[in-house]
Amino acid sequence: MGVKTYSRKADGGKALTANLNVEEFACSDGSDMILISQELTALLQKIRDHFGEPMEICSGYRTPAYNEKIGGAEKSQHLLGMAADIAIAGVSPLEIAQYAEFLQPASGGIGVYQTFTHVDVRAGRARWDNRSGTPKPVDGWSGYTETGTSEAELAVEWITKAGILKGNGAGDFLLDQPLTARRFAVLLYRYDRQRKKE
Helix, strand or coil: CCEEEEEHHHHCCCECCCCCEHHHHCCCCCCCEEEEEHHHHHHHHHHHHHHCCCEEEEECCCCHHHHHHCCCCCCCHHHHCCEEEEEECCECHHHHHHHHHHHCCCCEEEEECCCCEEEECCCCEEEEECCCCCCEECCCCCCCCCCCCCHHHHHHHHHHHCCCCCCCCCCCCCCCCCCCHHHHHHHHHHHHHHHHHC
């Protein structure tokens, strides 16, 4: 996975995952160019799926000028299209950080703020707490543990065992890809055939 360059004007409505599109990552200064990491969008979709609620991207890509204007870090991952500040209604920034920690325990950046959580996909590992208004390094954001198999995991297991979801032949079921009308029609067709066999 890598970082792709998009145009706000030409690509704004383009889906990146099942629930995220290009426009959501645009810089607040109104500039057209948007850099977005595919690894970041995959991570954010997993977080969104886990909590099952819409996610607000408070800050995605930033141009150097805008990052400087708002006092962002000189080497901010936002400049590279590899970071997002996110919020989910009804979920605390700490809870989001704890789940992000579970997803990427040995890499990436995770920072907790009063109203949002920063997540990035840098190769190294960084953790900080900025709820007081001053960033303080922390060891990590422990607290989340898997308590069992989620409904989503059970559904994927069932749909693959039934032969309804077959993937791309390389073992990838494309679970984080947008669902096109054609792909949805194929899934319905296979489901109907399976149902008639039972």
